[in-house]
Amino acid sequence: MQIQEAVLHRIKKAKGSSGAGAATVEVRTDLLAIDERLERTAADILRIYGKATNGYGTFDADEVVYPFPVLLRNHVLNGHDHIPFSQNTTRLIAAKMGEEPFATGGYALFLRYTSQEKDWLLVAMLKLKPGTGIDEQTLELSDTLSFDIDHLHEAARVDLAKWQANTQPYLSFVKKRQGGEDVSRYFRAALGCTEYTDSKHNTTQLMAAVDDFCEAQGWTPEQRYAARNRTYEYCEEKDRVGEPVNLTALSAHIFDQQPAVFAEYVREQGYEVSETFKPHKTTYSRFKRINGKVGSIKVSFDVADLLADRVDYDEDHNFLIIRDIPQDLVDLIHKHKPRDNNAPAD
Structure with missing residues (x-):
């Protein structure tokens, strides 16, 4: 200074x-x-x-x-x-x-x-x-x-x-x-x-603070997911009943062993999160689900699917990998996939 x-x-x-x-x-x-x-x-x-x-x-x-x-x-x-x-x-x-x-x-x-x-x-x-x-x-x-x-x-x-x-x-x-x-x-x-009551800005700052806080605590992926999920559930409940998010109360939900430590982290690190604000549903939903689009393909899955290894990303080939596909979906893919008439017969 x-x-x-x-x-x-x-x-x-x-x-x-x-x-x-x-x-x-x-x-x-x-x-x-x-x-x-x-x-x-x-x-x-x-x-x-x-x-x-x-x-x-x-x-x-x-x-x-x-x-x-x-x-x-x-x-x-x-x-x-x-x-x-x-x-x-x-x-x-x-x-x-x-x-x-x-x-x-x-x-x-x-x-x-x-x-x-x-x-x-x-x-x-x-x-x-x-x-x-x-x-x-x-x-x-x-x-x-x-x-x-x-x-x-x-x-x-x-x-x-x-x-x-x-x-x-x-x-x-x-x-x-x-x-x-x-x-x-x-x-x-x-x-x-x-x-400043911008719901999206406050919620976006909150999401960044939760992720950075988990990293600063050295938490495992499972612990991080649990913290994100608790944040999602708290925001979802507040949105459902039409009440604002309260940072002090949320802090206790995220880390009940030290109820004030997350709120203190937010303040000390300078995140622009008001003490109370209206949660932005589209933004806080990213705590729970990943949504995206590739061409005409819409992709949506829970973060839990990543942890369960049902969904993965291959960085070397830029592939999205989905495992354990149900048979009815496999049958539909086979039904609509063009056949290679030049392929050798069995």
Whole structure:
């Protein structure tokens, strides 16, 4: 990770307050120094963010109601400085925070950085937590305050290249609920985050994650098939009753010995799978069946047939091999297959 620009602004708001003026802003006028302390803090925040991300989406198209994309475009494309961009965005967040009685203040971090040859912008609300420190000279204990990074409830990240190309989803974010309340809703509203609900994209990403997870676990073909089949059955059941797939619940189905490990793998590896989404039947059916076409020939068989060696593929000759063909099908093939009249008689 290479930090390009970073700045913090403060929003002050008492819990339980709401309405105009409930949230006030205290802004910095210069960037944070890019030093070891910032790099360490940023790395910790991004590590937690990777685990906490559970939503993907785009910006709302109504830029009058949701002006953050305008601010971002002026900053990234028109060269407006990071400081006014971040100050104005903090004011948008504060305005929405003021409408939420249970929201409390915090520090708005704006982090522009490059990683894996990509340009990113992270916006996160950080809270402080009390602690105990020590004076190295007197060895006396003292009260300290530090960022409570482990409890990251409000954060969003933009893949700036994907955003400029309008390749969806280019936005990820954290959604947190407490006591049935969506405590991060105001933050997403301030940035105009809109959930990306493309069923096929989510299901395709899920399929890739399941296969890669099985490989990372070093599972046998039989274990991989069982995981894929459990995923298929879960998606099929959710589709049948008209409910969304829940990644946390699915994780427990895939690997019940460690119920959370698959969901953690999805987040840590950056697969674009929302916490809940509608399963795409044609896509998740590939967990169970292989379908294809060769000319006018339609091919369809269960993955289980591969494991049972009833179907195989000869890579050297590019042949699809089907074994144990029933006699009635053999008879039909013989009936319709042209005879070679020049073949020698028995």
